[in-house]
Each structure stands twice: as C-alpha cells, then as structure tokens.
Amino acid sequence: AKAVVLKEDTSLPAATKIKIRDSVKNRGKRVRVSGWVHRLRVQGKNMIFVVLRDGTGFLQCVLTDKLCQSYDALTLTLESTITICGVINELPEGKSAPDNHELTVDYWECVGKAPGGDEAISNKVNENSDPSVKYDLRHLVLREEKASGILKVRSQVMKGFRDHFDNRGFVEVTPPAMVQTSVEGGSTLFELNYYNEKAYLTQSSQLYLETCLPSLGDVYCLAESFRAEKSHTRRHLSEYTHCEAEMAFISFDDLLDQLEEMVCDVIDRVLAHKPSADIVYKLNPDFKKPERPFMRMNYTDAIQYLKDNDIKKEDGTFYEFGEDIPEAPERAMTDKINRPIFLCRFPAEIKAFYMKRCPENPLLTESVDVLMPGVGEIVGGSMRISDLDELVAAYKREGLDPSPYYWFTDQRKYGTCEHGGFGLGVERFIAWLLNLHTVRDTCLYPRFTGRAFP
Numbered sequence: 001a002k003a004v005v006l007k008e009d010t011s012l013p014a015a016t017k018i019k020i021r022d023s024v025k026n027r028g029k030r031v032r033v034s035g036w037v038h039r040l041r042v043q044g045k046n047m048i049f050v051v052l053r054d055g056t057g058f059l060q061c062v063l064t065d066k067l068c069q070s071y072d073a074l075t076l077t078l079e080s081t082i083t084i085c086g087v088i089n090e091l092p093e094g095k096s097a098p099d100n101h102e103l104t105v106d107y108w109e110c111v112g113k114a115p116g117g118d119e120a121i122s123n124k125v126n127e128n129s130d131p132s133v134k135y136d137l138r139h140l141v142l143r144e145e146k147a148s149g150i151l152k153v154r155s156q157v158m159k160g161f162r163d164h165f166d167n168r169g170f171v172e173v174t175p176p177a178m179v180q181t182s183v184e185g186g187s188t189l190f191e192l193n194y195y196n197e198k199a200y201l202t203q204s205s206q207l208y209l210e211t212c213l214p215s216l217g218d219v220y221c222l223a224e225s226f227r228a229e230k231s232h233t234r235r236h237l238s239e240y241t242h243c244e245a246e247m248a249f250i251s252f253d254d255l256l257d258q259l260e261e262m263v264c265d266v267i268d269r270v271l272a273h274k275p276s277a278d279i280v281y282k283l284n285p286d287f288k289k290p291e292r293p294f295m296r297m298n299y300t301d302a303i304q305y306l307k308d309n310d311i312k313k314e315d316g317t318f319y320e321f322g323e324d325i326p327e328a329p330e331r332a333m334t335d336k337i338n339r340p341i342f343l344c345r346f347p348a349e350i351k352a353f354y355m356k357r358c359p360e361n362p363l364l365t366e367s368v369d370v371l372m373p374g375v376g377e378i379v380g381g382s383m384r385i386s387d388l389d390e391l392v393a394a395y396k397r398e399g400l401d402p403s404p405y406y407w408f409t410d411q412r413k414y415g416t417c418e419h420g421g422f423g424l425g426v427e428r429f430i431a432w433l434l435n436l437h438t439v440r441d442t443c444l445y446p447r448f449t450g451r452a453f454p
C-alpha cells in the first residue's frame with residue numbers, strides 16, 4: 001500500500017496557535033498545537049492516540065483514517081515533534097484523558113522524527129535504569145512527568161520565597177559567587193585561580209547581606225552556594241540554591257518567629273498555585289501543612305532526648321554536650337518527633353565564628369537549625385556578634401586572619417546593631433515538601449561528588 005500524502009483542508013476555519021495550558025478555554029475552536037509525542041498508542045489501521053506534551057501540559061489527540069496512513073504516521077515514534085490541527089472536545093463520561101478532553105485531528109505534520117529501535121528513548125533510559133545512567137541522561141529524564149513536575153514546583157517555591165520577602169519590604173540583592181573569604185570554615189571551600197590569586201566559590205552570602213543592612217534595610221538573596229562536601233549523602237550537593245535573609249534590630253525570638261512565618265507562608269503560596277498543589281499531593285499524598293507554633297528545643301535538651309530514646313553513636317556510646325549531632329541521630333530524632341523542630345542554642349565551639357553568645361550562658365550561641373521529618377536540617381541561622389571587640393576575639397579564636405574581613409569588621413565599627421539571619425537550602429525544602437528520597441532530583445542538573453556534567 002502506498003503511504004498517503006496529507007494536505008491541510010483550506011476550506012476549514014483558520015486554526016489559532018495555542019499552548020496546551022490554554023486548551024480548556026479553546027475547546028470547540030479549530031486550534032494548532034505543537035509539541036513532543038509523550039505517549040503513543042496505535043489502535044488498528046485507522047486510529048492513533050497521541051498524548052502531546054509542550055511543557056505547559058498534556059493533550060490527548062486522536063488521528064483517524066487517512067491521517068494514520070501517511071509515512072510519518074506509520075513510522076511515528078515517542079519524542080518526535082509534531083504540529084497538529086483540529087478541534088478540542090470534552091470527552092463523554094467513562095473516557096479519560098488529561099483535562100478530560102481530546103483533540104480530534106484534521107491535519108498534522110511531523111517536525112522532527114525521533115529515532116526508534118535501539119536508539120528509541122525508552123531503550124536509552126527508563127524507570128529501571130541505573131541511577132548513574134539517569135544522571136548521565138538527565139537531559140532526557142527531564143521529559144518525564146515526575147522530573148518535570150518537580151521542576152515546576154521548584155519554580156513556584158522560588159517565586160514563593162521572593163513574594164514572601166517582597167511582601168515584607170525586603171530588598172533582593174545579588175551577591176558575588178567568587179570570593180576571597182570563607183563563611184563556614186575552610187574545609188568545604190572550592191578553590192579557584194583568580195588571575196593568579198587564590199579565590200573561592202562562595203559557601204554563603206551571609207557576610208555580604210550583613211553589609212547591606214545599613215543601606216538597604218532587611219535583605220535577602222536566592223543565590224547559588226558551593227560546598228566541597230566530603231560526605232556523599234542524599235542531602236548534600238556541591239552546588240545548591242541558598243535562600244538567605246538578614247534583618248537588623250531584631251531579637252533571637254524575632255528571628256525564630258520570622259523563620260516560622262516564612263516556612264508556612266511559602267507553603268501556602270505554593271499550594272495556592274493549583275498546578276503545583278496537584279503535583280505536591282500526587283508526589284506526597286500525605287502532605288500536611290505543619291502545625292504552628294513549631295516545636296522549639298534547645299541543643300542541650302536534644303542531647304538528653306538522644307539519651308532518653310537510646311539513640312547512640314556507632315561505637316555504642318551516647319552523644320555528650322559539646323559534640324556535633326550528625327545527620328543520622330538528627331534524622332532519627334526528627335523522624336521520631338515527626339514535626340518541624342527549631343533546634344536552638346548550640347555550643348559556640350561547634351558553630352561558626354560570627355554567632356552571638358546567649359546572654360544567659362556564654363558557652364551557648366543564639367543559633368537555630370530547622371529540622372524537618374524525612375530530611376533533617378533545612379535551615380541554619382543565628383543572631384550575629386554585634387560587638388567589635390567580641391568579633392575581633394572570635395577571629396583570633398578561630399585562627400582567621402582578620403585582614404581579608406576588613407569590610408565585614410567595618411560593620412561593627414560604623415554603627416553596629418543587633419541583627420540576625422538564616423540560610424535555607426532550597427533543594428532540601430523541596431525534598432521535604434515532595435517527600436523525595438534525594439535532593440539531587442530537585443535540581444535541573446545536580447552537582448555532587450564526581451559529577452559536574454551534563
């Protein structure tokens with residue numbers, strides 16, 4: 001049999017070019033839609049069902065009779081690009097398709113044929129592929145519904161943070177990624193050659209945000225941070241998106257209140273966006289908004305909690321005051337308590353140089369980690385040292401050369417104030433919201449040990 005050559009019927013009304021997201025409001029009219037063949041089902045010789053994907057949605061299209069008999073129809077493959085014309089009609093009861101409607105095609109053409117056979121996308125990567133293959137072929141995996149859905153929610157989460165801060169009068173700033181000072185200690189710095197000088201990729205924009213308070217007031221940024229992490233865990237990346245904020249003339253309690261308000265407000269904003277809410281509840285059906293107020297627990301009480309609940313170190317001994325609580329016990333405790341926790345007032349010796357001491361106990365700092373069930377720490381924050389002499393002493397104690405920090409020290413010299421802020425890992429927030437096993441799946445192209453491609 002000879003393949004049919006298709007021609008558009010010029011006597012039909014002109015088709016309006018639309019994106020799939022606008023398909024409901026364009027029902028009943030003749031439309032033109034372009035996209036990728038997401039699903040393909042051939043039913044006998046005279047019917048082909050295509051689910052078309054254009055990034056804005058999915059649209060079932062039905063090709064009948066001679067539309068199924070062209071060369072392109074007979075050789076159509078998944079992920080080919082096509083342009084389709086026809087009319088979208090609501091489906092009768094008992095049939096189901098995305099948005100409960102279907103485009104009845106009157107003309108279509110192939111724009112770019114994808115390979116079939118061994119080279120077919122389903123043979124290159126599928127659900128059963130090894131994780132390393134999935135990361136090698138991330139550019140193809142992104143076409144899957146789950147991977148793209150996560151990125152769509154991510155977009156709304158980022159918008160949620162921006163809207164949250166903009167609504168409260170915070171100014172967004174764009175701090176540099178190439179720096180010559182560390183914030184969180186030397187061990188996780190990525191070093192680079194900067195015109196033959198030593199420089200680093202930033203670990204945190206906090207110190208720069210602090211310098212903005214006198215000129216811009218409360219500030220925030222959504223910027224990439226970089227960590228040469230030695231730990232290969234499901235929540236550590238080498239590059240991550242850091243949402244950081246800094247506020248002047250606040251108390252530690254104000255800081256905690258602001259954090260709680262932010263987490264809850266951003267969740268509300270994401271869920272108010274219907275397409276995102278649908279994805280959240282699809283990926284995480286049991287998701288419940290956290291109850292307020294969040295539990296507030298001191299580090300000292302957490303050490304006691306670990307003892308009371310028989311959560312031990314690998315060597316069988318208990319964690320003692322002054323020790324860092326690593327990922328495993330932190331998660332064990334958070335999962336057991338099963339609600340967000342503000343873990344407060346860590347000992348100064350295990351925290352960063354810039355943290356303010358507690359007035360009631362100078363061994364402790366006015367610091368907070370926000371812990372979420374399933375993920376653990378998603379935020380680190382604190383009040384900052386406000387006294388010049390105390391800051392100078394802190395550099396000394398930590399063995400930091402104060403000279404490259406002159407611009408930071410000047411903040412304490414030229415009109416100091418009580419201030420504080422925090423940094424939230426956007427990928428960890430999303431992993432918690434969507435109940436994902438790893439933060440890697442929340443990134444467009446994740447960067448972790450051994451992987452800086454594609």
Ligand code: 4AD
Nearest residue numbers: 204206227236237240244378379380421422423425
């Ligand atoms: O607790 P961290 O190290 O705190 C700071 O960097 C402060 N200077 C922030 C501030 O006060 N402005 O990091 C803050 C958060 C962590 O709670 C975690 O969510 C995230 O950043 N984070 C990482 N996320 C993914 N991969 C990594 N390697 C991360 N390291 C930290």
